[in-house]
Amino acid sequence: MATNNAYEETFIRDCWYVAALADDVDRNLQRRVLLEEPVVLYRNLAGEAVALYDACSHRKFPLSMGKLVGDVVQCGYHGWEYDCAGKCVNIPTSEKIPANTDLKSYPVTERYGLIWIWMGEKAKADPNLIPDCSHLRSVANGKIDMQCHYQLMVENLLDLSHVTFVHSSYQGHTHLASVLPKTETQGNVVVMTRSMTGAETPPLWHKVMGLPLGAPMDHDQRLEFHAPGSAFVKQSVYPSGERHRSYGFSTNHFLTPSTPKSTQYIWLISLDWPNVDPEILETFRKGVVAIIEQDRIAVEGQQVNLDLLRNKPFDPPQRSVPFDRTALASRQVIRRMASPEPQGVQAAE
Numbered sequence: 001m002a003t004n005n006a007y008e009e010t011f012i013r014d015c016w017y018v019a020a021l022a023d024d025v026d027r028n029l030q031r032r033v034l035l036e037e038p039v040v041l042y043r044n045l046a047g048e049a050v051a052l053y054d055a056c057s058h059r060k061f062p063l064s065m066g067k068l069v070g071d072v073v074q075c076g077y078h079g080w081e082y083d084c085a086g087k088c089v090n091i092p093t094s095e096k097i098p099a100n101t102d103l104k105s106y107p108v109t110e111r112y113g114l115i116w117i118w119m120g121e122k123a124k125a126d127p128n129l130i131p132d133c134s135h136l137r138s139v140a141n142g143k144i145d146m147q148c149h150y151q152l153m154v155e156n157l158l159d160l161s162h163v164t165f166v167h168s169s170y171q172g173h174t175h176l177a178s179v180l181p182k183t184e185t186q187g188n189v190v191v192m193t194r195s196m197t198g199a200e201t202p203p204l205w206h207k208v209m210g211l212p213l214g215a216p217m218d219h220d221q222r223l224e225f226h227a228p229g230s231a232f233v234k235q236s237v238y239p240s241g242e243r244h245r246s247y248g249f250s251t252n253h254f255l256t257p258s259t260p261k262s263t264q265y266i267w268l269i270s271l272d273w274p275n276v277d278p279e280i281l282e283t284f285r286k287g288v289v290a291i292i293e294q295d296r297i298a299v300e301g302q303q304v305n306l307d308l309l310r311n312k313p314f315d316p317p318q319r320s321v322p323f324d325r326t327a328l329a330s331r332q333v334i335r336r337m338a339s340p341e342p343q344g345v346q347a348a349e
Contacts, residue, residue, distance in 0.1 A: 013120035018254035031064035148303035248272035
């Protein structure tokens, strides 16, 4: 795709995004900005997650700066109160509640240790559309806000050749940038697979497997991108030719646009081998945190340049190579989801 405006698609609203880690949502009011809308998250007395538009209909004061009174959110500015469905139920200074004071509420579903939110039409909010995350066995997780368009981080995850260069001090090896992946698109899911043999054991796996640095290891990868914002990187590493000694793991990434230039990024690690040594687990967790920070620096640097060079006639268009197939496939899926063909109209060949 020869354009520098590949990251300006309209946000896709009729789909499930991850709003928060389930353990992070409690009886405290929490603010999120999702798809350029202010949202307040909390749990009602029954323990169910609730999401409301985070702007009081009186003077647009953030409800997240108010308080919970039972199951009612009380605005911290003038005391207007809203129930879990967003209905205004009390105005201290008026016996009559004016028309059009109710707030938007959002469908939410708690699944896989995550709070999923539907930002589009409520009638279309089918929980069966939530990506299958049954493989998750979280041993560590976290949240970070990145100052970039969400597709920059999507493409970072889908082109793992960058690991050789950006993450060389942790898990990079040269095979990641030389063994071409196989890419398939299955509906709104992009799948990338490859197997690498005789790769050099990098620092992180040297510690996990007890192999000498640079010793030959084999490395299998399967990446599933469920558009628009969920990516599962499922991998296994083992001493070359010894698959029975495999260490399987997955890093799971949930990207929810906040604004065109900022993204909420929630990640979870699953380790699929028994009796994980606590010291190894902590090494792995610290390594992932450091890797994510390296990714943050990379994608935020991209965003700065994209903003600086936007529509500049002297800036040549982006160029791509065969290694970019998976990332480019994600752009095609996102574009199709954002601008679906009307029913009864055949797309041009």
